[in-house]
Amino acid sequence: MQRAVIGVASAITAALVQPAAAWAFGSGAKVWLPEGITTTSPVIDRLFYIVLTLTGVVFVLVQLTLVVFLVRYRRDPQRRATYTHGNTLAEVVWTAIPAAILVALAFYSQGVWSLIRGTPPPPDLQVEITGEQFAWNFRYAGADGQLKTDDDILTINQLHLPVDKTVLFHISSKDVIHSFFVPQFRMKQDAVPGLISRMWVHPVRMGSFDVACAELCGLGHYRMKGFLVIEPEDAYQTWLGEMLAEQ
């Protein structure tokens, strides 16, 4: 019995400590998460692993304490129940320490939040994203560099971005609430009809990635999938030229 408890406890600890160690030693955040490909993804991952480590340690401690109490105070006909008023010191400690941790986390995460959701940096490129049942529509500016004009370039489910450029998305929806989600961005933004939400990214790695809809939006939700390609500027311009020719 004791061996089984120790076995389970060490398995839980390993599952929690490994990602924390991976983060601490900089071996990338690939233990649980796909690779991060933007300038802000390491910042988000770091916050995630800090919260995971804190809650993981508390979880293991609480479960171990629970097991210890279950065994130590199990039914014993020889023992009489005693009355206790509690312990003021213990109550102050178990209130003050979590409060201090939460306040510290609030300040720390506020910095991350304002970086990601505060005023976006000046964009090199702006793309309008419109969700609809069940596809992603992307709108690029044409030769005039302005969105919402006659020479705009429209694509369906095909999102190409140049690497190392700041991109500002304007996200909305035609019908129901969708959610624009690229796991490698570590960002997710609801696409709400009648509302334009902004989200910016600065991709630093090239490759092909999936664009998912992260909001159950109807029967075809599962097949609402876009394709993101992050490529060098010249390849991006070539692709945009091809899309223009198809309009």
Ligand SMILES: [Cu+2]
């Ligand atoms: Cu959807």
